Amino acid sequence: MATIQTSGRGTWNSKLGFILAAAGSAVGLGNIWGYPTQVADNGGAAFILVYLICCFLIGLPVMIAELTIGRHTRKNPVGAFKKLDKSGFGAIIGYWGVLCGVMILSFYLVVSGWTLAYVFEEIFKFAGNTGLAGFFGDLTNGPKNAIFTIVFMLFTVGIINGGVSNGIERATKILMPFLLLILILMAAYVMTLEGSAEGVRRYLLPDFSLISLDLTLSALGQAFFSLSLGMGALITYGSYLKKNQNIVESAVLVTVFDIFIALIAGLLIIPAMYVALNQGIQIFGDDGSLLSSATLVFTVLPELFQNIGGYFGLFISVSFFLLLGLAALTSAISLLEVPVAYVIDEHNVSRKKASLLVGAVVLFFGIIISFDIGLIDVFVAIFNEIGLPLGGLMTCLFLTWIWKTGNAIAEIENGFPGAANSRRLKVWAFFISYICPVLIGIVFVTTILNMIR
């Protein structure tokens, strides 16, 4: 009763609420499992440097662009581009985003389901006596995988069904502090274990001779995924922003927070891998390269936790998978919100019906993937490695040539008329019009060439 709504659309209740929701979207499996293994795979701190450059020079400007389009149009990505481009051509970018949202979520859910499975396994030992080493193979090889995918989806749909401030904002406000706490405590604990110093050294000592085109491609892809860019998630979140929220400041905060969490996750995972190595657990394959990230996170680490033993080992293990699960949940809701907002806005369906309907479609693909997890790589290649940069590229081009950066700057300044920022915003416009599209374009073309080679 207390709040006056100007339209039926939700809005964030508080500035902090939005920042936490956007940070919740950003911080996810990408930070805690993707980033550390990318760093380790690419030779350590040299990757971090390139990654930071990608986040600030490309990710941040694109994030500001998405939020601005969202707040200006107050629509889902399809509606937003339609509104800004009467020819209807722009809407293709929105449809592509909705499609990527559905597809990325479908494999994201499967992996998220694993976190849940490990928490259950640890607490109830329901997997019997296979032990954790065999558990991953057992889990991913049959209907259990589908069951956990479905359960995780139910959580996600439940939150989205609650709406913007009552669902997304409230859930992230509760979950994010927990996530931060568990992460920091765990990283601190791993530091006390034998062998961790070697991991810290590998993580932080740069070897700049390792910087290459491939490394740069991975870094940019990782930046897009981690910051939740390129498919309109932040257009959608931006559409629930009040006019007086400072878009630039919020985007900087979210970017910095996401990077901060990734950096700490690196301090947890990479040293933990070397602790495991120190205990004789295999972390390298026969060819001397690091095992896959799935193996590292879902078999090496559990084995390490098991070696700790007792209730304390159990506690550490459960905390870790809970951490991963919470991070995944606040990201999954942002992936689901995009197609749900599209269905609500464009097809006049209630939020409840929309979330059930989209949830069912996503689950359809999720269940298929859960029976053949090799498909995850295919989905990653198409929707993540090609889809997101393509979406980001089209967004930059659209903003420059169709909507025009001047209009975007006016929207950004809306809450702060005549803001002293305008020089800063001119720099931003220059990035969106030239730097970002050229760099993303290079990466995009190279990625495709790499794939067909």
Ligand code: TRP
């Ligand atoms: N950023 C999340 C992660 O790091 C994943 C994610 C959530 C995402 N929403 C997104 C990726 C939108 C791309 C687009 O795990």
